[in-house]
Amino acid sequence: VRAGDVRAVSRAITAIENRDPHAEELLAQLFSLTGRAFLIGVTGGPGSGKSTLVDRLGAKYRVEGRTVGVIAVDPTSPFTGGAILGDRIRMQGHAGDSGMFIRSMATRGALGGLARATADAALVLDAAGKQIVLIETVGVGQDEIDIARLTDCTIVLVVPGMGDDVQSMKAGLMEAADIFVLNKAEREGADQLEQQLHAALEASPRSWQPPVIRTTATTGEGVEALTAAIEKFRARLNTSGEGRARAAAQWQRRLLAMLEEELLESVVTASGGKQALEAIAAEVAQRKRSPYDAVRALMTNNTPAGTERR
Ligand SMILES: Nc1nc2c(ncn2[C@@H]2O[C@H](COP(=O)(O)OP(=O)(O)OP(=O)(O)O)[C@@H](O)[C@H]2O)c(=O)[nH]1
Numbered sequence: 001v002r003a004g005d006v007r008a009v010s011r012a013i014t015a016i017e018n019r020d021p022h023a024e025e026l027l028a029q030l031f032s033l034t035g036r037a038f039l040i041g042v043t044g045g046p047g048s049g050k051s052t053l054v055d056r057l058g059a060k061y062r063v064e065g066r067t068v069g070v071i072a073v074d075p076t077s078p079f080t081g082g083a084i085l086g087d088r089i090r091m092q093g094h095a096g097d098s099g100m101f102i103r104s105m106a107t108r109g110a111l112g113g114l115a116r117a118t119a120d121a122a123l124v125l126d127a128a129g130k131q132i133v134l135i136e137t138v139g140v141g142q143d144e145i146d147i148a149r150l151t152d153c154t155i156v157l158v159v160p161g162m163g164d165d166v167q168s169m170k171a172g173l174m175e176a177a178d179i180f181v182l183n184k185a186e187r188e189g190a191d192q193l194e195q196q197l198h199a200a201l202e203a204s205p206r207s208w209q210p211p212v213i214r215t216t217a218t219t220g221e222g223v224e225a226l227t228a229a230i231e232k233f234r235a236r237l238n239t240s241g242e243g244r245a246r247a248a249a250q251w252q253r254r255l256l257a258m259l260e261e262e263l264l265e266s267v268v269t270a271s272g273g274k275q276a277l278e279a280i281a282a283e284v285a286q287r288k289r290s291p292y293d294a295v296r297a298l299m300t301n302n303t304p305a306g307t308e309r310r
């Protein structure tokens with residue numbers, strides 16, 4: 001992984017997806033090598049052009065000589081040969097480039113959550129020396145908002161005429177955006193959408209006002225402006241100290257999530273495992289026990305299965 005070996009990186013990410021017990025040990029060993037990559041989240045509705053844009057961004061960074069990792073989370077479009085690109089010609093453009101690693105994650109429903117698996121996969125790419133890690137997610141649910149909250153920079157795509165009304169945009173996603181990209185900007189309704197976005201942003205001012213960058217990902221138009229906006233944001237994160245504060249807040253959330261999972265598992269195991277939990281839940285459902293009593297019993301590792309309230 002340290003050497004950036006594609007197969008090793010791939011296997012490490014598979015271990016994370018499968019919640020292989022070795023994954024944690026691996027991550028613990030790799031951790032000191034991480035913290036160097038810049039994580040960019042690219043989120044937006046289905047078909048808004050995320051993959052096309054990620055491909056353009058990746059290519060641009062490669063031309064600049066930076067190494068790139070791409071994680072596409074639960075892509076709605078079919079994957080071909082481990083690449084995220086629908087366009088085979090562009091896909092071949094990256095084939096054989098060891099400075100570019102592309103991977104999909106499909107762990108929906110996995111215990112511990114998609115956000116955690118994605119964050120861990122990003123750590124692997126970071127340890128493998130990827131300087132830029134692009135994370136594509138479909139911005140629809142809480143998972144995506146959680147993922148958006150673990151990147152250094154979150155780009156939210158909107159497109160004209162796709163019901164992507166600013167009104168209907170999830171509040172969490174609106175807040176998570178560091179940069180808005182108005183993709184398919186050549187389409188009718190782009191001006192109107194841009195105005196709507198600016199109006200919404202002005203209505204809720206924050207210390208960093210996200211810029212709105214117009215792009216046509218298919219032609220690459222606006223991608224320069226986007227990378228410039230990303231650099232500007234990154235520079236501000238570094239100079240203002242907000243980058244450090246953001247990272248600390250993110251780690252606090254991640255630690256709490258890990259702790260929650262760990263504690264839950266140890267409590268359930270200590271009180272007799274899943275079967276005991278099922279038994280006590282049945283007792284509560286039958287009003288043989290109060291839920292408060294059940295939780296107390298579980299917390300004190302008092303195996304309560306099959307016992308009735310005394
Ligand atoms: N006209 C136009 N089409 C675009 C633009 N960007 C992307 N597309 C097209 O929109 C379609 C969807 O693009 P993708 O990049 O696959 O979109 P996505 O957001 O990754 O889609 P999912 O991963 O399936 O949610 C493709 O046919 C692209 O060629 C653009 O700026 N203008």
Ligand SMILES: [Mg+2]
Pocket residue numbers: 050051052075076077084136
């Ligand atoms: Mg896609």
